[in-house]
Amino acid sequence: MEFQAKENGFVTQLSYGELHVSGDEQYGFRPYQLLVSSIAVCSGGVLRKVLDKMRMPCTDMKVTADVQRNEAEANRVEKIHLHFIITGENMKEEKVQKAIEAASKNCPMVQSVKGSIVVTESFELVS
Template sequence: MKTRIKWIEDVCLLAESGSGHGVIIDGAPEIGGKNLGVRPMEMLLMGLGGCTSMDVLSILKKQRQQITDCQIEIEAERADAIPKVFTKIHLHFIVKGHNLKESAVERAISLSAEKYCSASAMLEKAAEITHDFEIIAEN
């Protein structure tokens, strides 16, 4: 896996993935940025959310759960001292669907967290990661 980071101006960067996709990374005005893109630490949380979402969706589909939507709201706390690593990360899954089984959703989230999600496995070395979920039934 490879990626390339190209400086645009000030602290604005273009991140290009090996698969051919790009995203703008920028800083806050107080560090010389223009707020044109996501912050690097936000991107780590986005990666975690994307990684675990793919796992959970795949597991639920294999369990033949009728999912219509899945969102994760992620909140994180950072250390006060530099480097300001994440110390706590909480993922709140909101899963919508027809006749979803609570046990299936709980199992999918647990499997992702404990076995499949590479991002979780890395981040849990530095931060306490917790999860919860809600199911919204659709008719």
């Protein structure tokens, strides 16, 4: 990836389109937003695959991310709590919990921040 400086941030051209990144939301996505988005979406995608393999396909999924940052340490991201709202039929809580644990262990983004950012998960089932 190559990033070109612009007046208020950076821009890169990707196959899907341009990505504008800036510390100011008026000019692009903030870096921490991209970090949290990567972790949330990767986790959700892996979870969907795991649920499919366990023969519990979900018909819909929503992921919310609660982020804790430490202002005293350069405003670093320290904790991310992911909450999955999963819609599907015949979902069993115990199996979904195991699926979430498997997804966390197999999500490249979660594993990339392991040891520096605490990532926790919870879920609720909607029928």
